[in-house]
Amino acid sequence: MPTSALVSAVIETAANKILALDPDSVARMASLKGARLIAYVDPLPFAVVLVFSEQVDVLALHEPFQDTVATLNHKDCCIKTSLDTLPELKHINQLTRLIQQNKLQVEGELAVAQQVSGLFQQLDIDVEELLAAKTNDVVAHQAMSWFSAVKRKATGALSEFNKVASNALIEEKQIAAPKLAVLHFSDEVNALRDDAARLDARLLQLEQKSI
Amino acid sequence: MSDNHNNTSPTEASDAPTTHFGFKQVEKNQKASLVANVFDSVAAKYDVMNDLMSMGVHRLWKRFAIDCSGVRAGQKVLDIAGGTGDLTAKFSRLVGPTGNVTLADINLSMLKVGRDKLRDRGLVSNIDYVQADAEALPFPDNHFDVVTMAFGLRNVTEKQNALNSIYRVLKPGGRLLVLEFSKPTSEQLSKLYDTYSFHILPKMGQLVANDAESYQYLAESIRMHPDQETLKGMFETAGFDQCDYQNLTGGIVALHRGYKF
Numbered sequence A: 001m002p003t004s005a006l007v008s009a010v011i012e013t014a015a016n017k018i019l020a021l022d023p024d025s026v027a028r029m030a031s032l033k034g035a036r037l038i039a040y041v042d043p044l045p046f047a048v049v050l051v052f053s054e055q056v057d058v059l060a061l062h063e064p065f066q067d068t069v070a071t072l073n074h075k076d077c078c079i080k081t082s083l084d085t086l087p088e089l090k091h092i093n094q095l096t097r098l099i100q101q102n103k104l105q106v107e108g109e110l111a112v113a114q115q116v117s118g119l120f121q122q123l124d125i126d127v128e129e130l131l132a133a134k135t136n137d138v139v140a141h142q143a144m145s146w147f148s149a150v151k152r153k154a155t156g157a158l159s160e161f162n163k164v165a166s167n168a169l170i171e172e173k174q175i176a177a178p179k180l181a182v183l184h185f186s187d188e189v190n191a192l193r194d195d196a197a198r199l200d201a202r203l204l205q206l207e208q209k210s211i
Numbered sequence B: 001m002s003d004n005h006n007n008t009s010p011t012e013a014s015d016a017p018t019t020h021f022g023f024k025q026v027e028k029n030q031k032a033s034l035v036a037n038v039f040d041s042v043a044a045k046y047d048v049m050n051d052l053m054s055m056g057v058h059r060l061w062k063r064f065a066i067d068c069s070g071v072r073a074g075q076k077v078l079d080i081a082g083g084t085g086d087l088t089a090k091f092s093r094l095v096g097p098t099g100n101v102t103l104a105d106i107n108l109s110m111l112k113v114g115r116d117k118l119r120d121r122g123l124v125s126n127i128d129y130v131q132a133d134a135e136a137l138p139f140p141d142n143h144f145d146v147v148t149m150a151f152g153l154r155n156v157t158e159k160q161n162a163l164n165s166i167y168r169v170l171k172p173g174g175r176l177l178v179l180e181f182s183k184p185t186s187e188q189l190s191k192l193y194d195t196y197s198f199h200i201l202p203k204m205g206q207l208v209a210n211d212a213e214s215y216q217y218l219a220e221s222i223r224m225h226p227d228q229e230t231l232k233g234m235f236e237t238a239g240f241d242q243c244d245y246q247n248l249t250g251g252i253v254a255l256h257r258g259y260k261f
Ligand SMILES: C[S@@+](CC[C@H](N)C(=O)[O-])C[C@H]1O[C@@H](n2cnc3c(N)ncnc32)[C@H](O)[C@@H]1O
Pocket: B035, B039, B080, B081, B082, B083, B084, B085, B086, B104, B105, B106, B107, B110, B132, B133, B134, B135, B149, B150, B151, B152, B155, B156, B157
């Protein structure tokens, strides 16, 4: 079984499903038409290629980085990074730092990478409306207020973690976060887990009520 | 192993050269119309049956072939024996408005199902539909950047002619990809696969498409198709360079690739 084909199929289906949830993404994708973003992400044994038209096609590429770079055209961007660095790419203003630290290599049209990152970050999905279509308005509203509370906590915990991690990196101190911050972070994660479990149970209750 | 069996049986009155149609020996000039009957008969249910028979895995095999095609914006692609257009759909988006895809098939019923499906998906502007025999392609020399043939070659009467013809229409630097059923690499898988194709498959064909015979032919034609190394040799005979193949799902299917330089 070609594993790479399975991986690209999963990414393609997920990306198109997510983009379809936001009616504005069609307009935002227009400027990307014909563009390709090729990502070599260590330790993946193949590169992932995103090709933009009315939708996103995802291919797995089995060519070495240098060969790909040699054939880029004006709407192509090729990046090389690692799985650990991937989450940091969403902060466009951090790209220079990542390049300086050799954590990211960019060849070709950088604007393509920036637009792709923007495309997924600017998604404005009305989950409440989607839920309402599947359940009913009351259930959807309840679920959303729980979800927002959980999301607030998650964002708080994550940004705390990001601050700690990036301070450690920028100052080129030891990578390990200070003990207190780690303890605080794990408290936040525990609270988040409890909230999620509560939300799950609540959703189940509401679902049963609405049937 | 020779692909086309010129072994007219001694009991036959006719001296006309024969070839295989599944496990049967038929006159060479009859094979194309027999194959046409099969695909006329399965065209309407073809996509459903493909998903059912392969449990959806045919989509991954095709995806892998597309990954290996290296198709880029602006290129000209020929999807020969393209049938209902699975590969063509993706190529159409990959080559974009500056490129072009030709979906060619010998069978009009399959082409029509393919054309309707692609039009329903809004894919129109850069696809041409051509009824053509792979053995005598009606295109100029050195015309296409990439040619693909998925699950089509085993149905062709003179496979070497088809490979020669594809070589002619490929541009120098172009590549051919042939995705086709092949020989499982392990003995056990081979037995399992035989049971599946000769016992389960025709029954499925009967149940879903009310057509056990066509699916019996499918199983037999797979068995009669040249194995990996033989097909690679045929690529080389046609003039292709850097020929290689990759077994998929234990060799049930193989993707052969060759370049014209
Ligand atoms: C099993 S279908 C494959 C269709 C499609 N490529 C796919 O993978 O789904 C085989 C196709 O080969 C076509 N075919 C058979 N003999 C052919 C020939 N000599 N030239 C062109 N096409 C041929 C049939 O009409 C049929 O559509």
